[in-house]
Amino acid sequence: MAMDSSVKKTTLKLVLLTLTMFGFGFAMVPLYDVFCEVTGINGKTNNTPYQYQTEKVTIDKSRTVTIQFVTNNNDKMGWDFYPKTTELKVHPGQLESVVFFAHNPSEQAMVAQAIPSITPFDAADYLHKTECFCFNQQRLTSGEKVDMPMRFVIDQALPKHIKKLTLSYTLFDVTPSHSN
Amino acid sequence: MSAVLEGHTTDHHHGPAKGLWRWVLTTNHKDIGTLYLWFSFAMFLFGGTMAFVIRAELFQPGMQIVDPNFFNQMTTMHGLVMVFGAVMPAFVGLANWMVPMMVGAPDMAMPRMNNWSFWILPFAFAMLSSTLFMEGGGPNFGWTFYAPLSTTYAPPSTVLFILSVHMMGISSIMGAINIIATVLNLRAPGMTLMKMPLFVWTWLITAFLLIAVMPVLAGVVTMMLMDISFGTSFFSAAGGGDPVLFQHVFWFFGHPEVYIMILPAFGVVSAIIPAFARKPLFGYTSMVYATASIAFLSFIVWAHHMFTVGMPITGELYFMYATMLIAVPTGVKVFNWITTMFKGALTFETPMLFAVAFVILFTIGGFSGLMLAIAPADFQYHDTYFVVAHFHYVLVPGAIFGIMAGVYYWLPKWTGYMYDETMGKVHFWLSFIGMNLAFFPMHFTGLAGMPRRIPDYALQFANFNMISSVGAFLFGFTQLLFLFIVIKCIMGGKKASAKPWEGAEGLEWMLPSPAPYHTFTTPPDVK
Numbered sequence: 201m202a203m204d205s206s207v208k209k210t211t212l213k214l215v216l217l218t219l220t221m222f223g224f225g226f227a228m229v230p231l232y233d234v235f236c237e238v239t240g241i242n243g244k245t246n247n248t249p250y251q252y253q254t255e256k257v258t259i260d261k262s263r264t265v266t267i268q269f270v271t272n273n274n275d276k277m278g279w280d281f282y283p284k285t286t287e288l289k290v291h292p293g294q295l296e297s298v299v300f301f302a303h304n305p306s307e308q309a310m311v312a313q314a315i316p317s318i319t320p321f322d323a324a325d326y327l328h329k330t331e332c333f334c335f336n337q338q339r340l341t342s343g344e345k346v347d348m349p350m351r352f353v354i355d356q357a358l359p360k361h362i363k364k365l366t367l368s369y370t371l372f373d374v375t376p377s378h379s380n
Numbered sequence: 381m382s383a384v385l386e387g388h389t390t391d392h393h394h395g396p397a398k399g400l401w402r403w404v405l406t407t408n409h410k411d412i413g414t415l416y417l418w419f420s421f422a423m424f425l426f427g428g429t430m431a432f433v434i435r436a437e438l439f440q441p442g443m444q445i446v447d448p449n450f451f452n453q454m455t456t457m458h459g460l461v462m463v464f465g466a467v468m469p470a471f472v473g474l475a476n477w478m479v480p481m482m483v484g485a486p487d488m489a490m491p492r493m494n495n496w497s498f499w500i501l502p503f504a505f506a507m508l509s510s511t512l513f514m515e516g517g518g519p520n521f522g523w524t525f526y527a528p529l530s531t532t533y534a535p536p537s538t539v540l541f542i543l544s545v546h547m548m549g550i551s552s553i554m555g556a557i558n559i560i561a562t563v564l565n566l567r568a569p570g571m572t573l574m575k576m577p578l579f580v581w582t583w584l585i586t587a588f589l590l591i592a593v594m595p596v597l598a599g600v601v602t603m604m605l606m607d608i609s610f611g612t613s614f615f616s617a618a619g620g621g622d623p624v625l626f627q628h629v630f631w632f633f634g635h636p637e638v639y640i641m642i643l644p645a646f647g648v649v650s651a652i653i654p655a656f657a658r659k660p661l662f663g664y665t666s667m668v669y670a671t672a673s674i675a676f677l678s679f680i681v682w683a684h685h686m687f688t689v690g691m692p693i694t695g696e697l698y699f700m701y702a703t704m705l706i707a708v709p710t711g712v713k714v715f716n717w718i719t720t721m722f723k724g725a726l727t728f729e730t731p732m733l734f735a736v737a738f739v740i741l742f743t744i745g746g747f748s749g750l751m752l753a754i755a756p757a758d759f760q761y762h763d764t765y766f767v768v769a770h771f772h773y774v775l776v777p778g779a780i781f782g783i784m785a786g787v788y789y790w791l792p793k794w795t796g797y798m799y800d801e802t803m804g805k806v807h808f809w810l811s812f813i814g815m816n817l818a819f820f821p822m823h824f825t826g827l828a829g830m831p832r833r834i835p836d837y838a839l840q841f842a843n844f845n846m847i848s849s850v851g852a853f854l855f856g857f858t859q860l861l862f863l864f865i866v867i868k869c870i871m872g873g874k875k876a877s878a879k880p881w882e883g884a885e886g887l888e889w890m891l892p893s894p895a896p897y898h899t900f901t902t903p904p905d906v907k
Contacts, residue, residue, distance in 0.1 A: 206565045207489045214557045218595050225599020228629050229614060232622075274618070275532075315617045321692055372618030 249335065250328035250353070259293040260356045266290075267327075267354070269298065270368040277373045279304055279312060279340070284347070292356040300333060300348045300369070304340035311339045314369040323365045326355035337374060395897050404499070407491035408897060409476045414794075415498050416473030417787070421863070423465030423505065424780075428856045430458040435818075435852040437835050438845050451835035452520035453512060459523025463641065464548045465505050467775065470783045471644040472497075472555045475583045478790065479559060481888040481895065482577045484568025484904045489561035497554035504547035511537035522833060524634065527615035527626040531607045538608060542601045549594045556587035556594075563587075568887075570906035574668070577886050578661065581668050582647030585675045589636045589643075592679070597633040600626065624689050631682035639678045642742075642774060643671060645782025646713060649735045651886065652789050653717050656732035657724030658883035663716040670709035670716075677706045687758045696755040703753035707746065714743055729881075730804030734785035737777055737812055745773030748823065763833075766826025772819045776855075777812075784811075784862065789884075791869050792876030796894030799869040807865060810858040817851025 267290060269283035280303040290296050304310050314334040318324040329335075333348035340346060396402050396411065403415060433454045437445050446454070476494065480487055488494045511518035516535035519525065530538060563576070563584045576584075603614040603626075613619025615626045646667075654661040661667065683691060683699045691699075717739050728736070748770040752758050761767060791799050821844035826832075830841045837845065879889040887906070891899050 204565070207561050210561045210564050211490070211557055214560055214591055217591055218553055218557075220595075221592050222595035222599055225596040225629060225632075226603075228596075228599075228632065229603075229625060232625055232628055313618050321690070370617065374618050 249332070250330050257293045257295075257353070258356070259291050261291050263292055264289050265292060265354055265358065265362070266364040268364070268366045269300075270366055271300070272368065272370045274370050274372045277312070277371050278306055279310070279371060281312075281314075281369075281371045290354055292354045292358055295330070295351060295353045297349060297351045300350060301345070302333075302338065302340065302348060302371075303345040304342060307342050309339060309341045310373060310375045311337050313337050313372045313374045315372060317368045317370070319366045319368070320362060322359060323362050326358040326362075327365070327367065328353050328355060334369065405495070407487070407495050409480050409488045409491065409494065410794075410895065410897065412488075412494050412498050413473045413476030413478075416469045416476055419498070419501060420466050420470035420473055420783075423461050423469070424859065426509070427458050427461035427466055428859065430454045430461065431852060432856055434458060435849040438837070439849040440846065441837055441839055441842050443836055446835065448835045449517060449520055452522075452833065453518045455833050456519045456522055456525075457508070457512065460508065460519070461505070462775075463523060463637070464545075465501075467641045467779045467783070468552060469501060471583075471586070471641075471779075472552075474579075474644065474648070474783065474786050474790075475555075475559055477794065478888060479562055479580055479583060480566070481891065481899055482580050482886055483563060483566065483571050484887050484900050484906060485562055485566035486898065486901045488558050489566055490558050493554050494558050497551045497558065500547050500551050504544040504551065507540055507547070508544040511535075511540050514540075524630060525604075526630070527604060527607070527623050531604055531615055534608070539605065542605045545601045546598055549598045552590050553594050556590035559583055559587040560591075568900065568903035568906050574665070575906065577647070578650035578664070578667055578671075579644065579647030582643040582650075582671050585671050586640050586643045589640050589675055589678065593633040593636040593640075596629065597637075600629045600633065603629070624686075627686045627689060628683065631685045632679075634685065635682040636675070636678040638771075638774070639674060641779045642782075643675070645738065645779050645786075646671065648782045648786040648789070649717065649738050651884075652731045652735040652785055653720050653739075655789070655881045655884040656729060656735070657721045657726050659720055659724045660885070661716070662719040662722075663712070666712055667716055670712040673709040674706060677702065677709070681706065684753055684755075684758075687755045688762045700753055700755040704750060707750055710746055714739060714746075725883075729788075729801060730799070730808055731785045731789035731881075733805065733808045733812075734781045734788065737808070738781045738785060741777030741781070741816075742774055745770055745775075745778060748773060761826065763831055764826040765822040765830045765832055768832050769819050769822035769826055772822070776815050776819065781811075787866070789881070790888070791866065792880040793888055793891070793893050793895055795870050796876055797869050797873035798876050798880060799865050800873065803861065803865050803868075807858060807861045810861070811855055814851050814853075814855030814858055818848050818855055819851070821845075821847045821851075 266287060268287050269285065271281050271283060273279065273281060280301070282301055284299045284301055288296060288298065302312070316332075316334050318327055329350065329352045331349060331351040333350060338346070338348065396408065397405070403411065406412060406415075433446060434451070437443075437451055476488065479485075508518075514535075514537045516537060518535070518537055519530070519541045521529035521534060525541075563580055567576070603612070606612040607614050607616060607621075613621040615621050615623050617623065650661055650667060681699055681703045683695060684703045687696055687699070721736075726732070748766065752761055752767065752770055788799060788804055791797075825837075825841045825844045825848075828841065830837050876893040878892050880893065881889075887900075887904055888895070890904060
């Protein structure tokens with residue numbers, strides 16, 4: 201049976217719709233990221249250093265916010281990794297600095313990547329990092345120890361109901377993918 | 381019987397070819413429908429066998445029969461085989477048989493593609509099943525294959541799993557394109573869209589859902605493949621990706637998918653209830669709009685499957701209310717079916733028994749769905765047997781009973797013989813009892829906190845699990861009776877008239893039974 205032209209037309213449209221939806225599946229990847237960034241959900245923080253401008257910042261001495269630091273090792277990551285300060289009371293607008301310690305006890309050089317996450321998630325937009333070891337991958341030779349600084353400022357616009365926030369880092373072993 | 385179109389078998393039409401090649405080369409919609417239905421039944425028994433392994437292990441607490449990794453492969457493969465191998469092909473089979481006859485078309489719009497969309501399925505499932513015998517075993521990460529379980533921690537056979545999902549997707553998409561092209565272009569003159577039987581309507585909408593979401597499934601497994609084989613990081617946080625992204629993309633496919641498995645059953649039941657109530661379907665137009673609304677809503681509720689991933693409260697509230705909204709069009713349908721039966725001259729032949737059970741038991745599944753939609757309550761129900769009870773109630777007495785109702789209803793048309801009514805009723809009642817015994821106790825074990833996908837459980841769940849297992853075995857073995865009834869009906873029996881059901885309506889009943897190999901080569905008159 202020869203395909204009549206109306207069937208051909210319908211089929212063509214449906215094939216195009218199929219391809220569009222396949223593309224849409226992939227488009228969801230950046231779309232979700234954009235969505236998370238715009239709304240600040242998912243506890244994702246900025247991956248680029250915050251430009252700290254002293255003259256613009258007034259320190260809000262009337263408020264004190266507690267910030268806690270938590271570290272985790274992903275899966276079989278063998279490094280020692282912990283914050284030297286586990287809790288800090290800070291005023292919004294004040295530039296603070298903490299140090300995280302990392303040690304590679306293994307026999308070979310390894311590369312690690314720390315991934316931050318903030319709870320409550322609606323605080324994610326208000327924690328600005330001017331310097332962070334999580335911006336780059338960290339390479340440590342066998343037995344090497346390192347103190348890694350992290351400098352941050354909490355935005356004065358932090359919603360009033362947030363009195364305590366937790367910054368968590370998960371350390372991933374990215375050695376194999378780094379070596380090729 | 382004057383309406384029967386018997387005079388149209390002219391000499392230039394050939395009958396089916398002889399031998400096995402008939403089935404390999406066929407482009408006839410009835411042959412392909414039959415192939416789909418038999419394939420689906422084989423997969424139903426295969427998936428059921430895996431359910432037997434699961435229920436045998438869970439018969440008593442403690443580790444008895446299989447090791448945990450194999451148990452996980454069984455839960456995963458049971459889900460995959462039942463969803464993609466049993467339920468979906470069964471509905472495509474029904475559509476192949478019935479849609480051309482219902483709209484007065486001679487065949488599907490693209491008969492060769494129809495052949496191809498069936499014949500890649502056995503290869504896809506052969507490939508998927510072969511992974512069970514490979515080193516490292518088959519897929520063991522649940523039918524939802526969440527990353528990183530299905531990427532970082534997956535067995536090496538996962539690549540074959542991905543390829544087989546691609547093949548199933550291609551098959552479904554081709555089938556869907558074919559159905560849409562048939563319905564939109566090949567309707568008999570006078571068969572306007574709003575005169576189409578609801579089975580055709582629900583399938584048209586289902587086909588659009590398939591085309592919209594199967595490519596997204598293809599996308600998500602492609603991303604997995606790239607993460608596994610090509611070092612990308614779609615779902616790996618270490619490389620800047622996000623495992624939660626997997627769940628979002630998967631459920632964007634997954635939620636419409638559950639409606640793909642139920643909408644055609646709505647169509648079947650909407651044909652059967654009026655036939656045995658001897659009244660026209662109540663609220664035809666509202667049924668069409670309700671189906672379309674359910675399809676639309678299915679795209680905007682996906683994250684209710686992932687309330688516990690740490691969504692913001694606004695997200696939880698949105699997905700909670702949007703999900704509850706689905707109860708409105710679904711309620712419209714349920715009330716329409718009940719109103720159709722109200723004051724009807726009801727008789728309860730086997731198709732009607734399955735259809736009535738469908739309405740009652742699917743509604744129970746719908747209600748537990750509403751409970752799960754309540755975000756704060758879902759934190760307790762999430763990943764427990766309550767969820768298992770819920771989706772088995774909408775899939776077994778929902779999708780499967782819908783398919784069985786349709787098979788009994790149309791068997792006389794397909795074979796030319798009546799099935800054995802007594803045995804049909806025995807099949808129904810044993811299935812009904814077995815299925816409720818198997819799945820109702822799961823509500824209680826789930827509420828009490830028994831997690832899903834575990835091979836062992838705490839002692840307090842022992843009694844209910846034993847009842848579930850007994851019910852599951854009863855339900856499973858009963859399906860062999862179904863096989864026997866169908867074969868017996870094909871072999872012979874009481875001759876079926878063109879319209880064996882007094883109240884049945886539709887073009888298919890104008891044809892003789894069994895339906896000739898070629899039908900409606902000249903379009904029928906539609907009033």
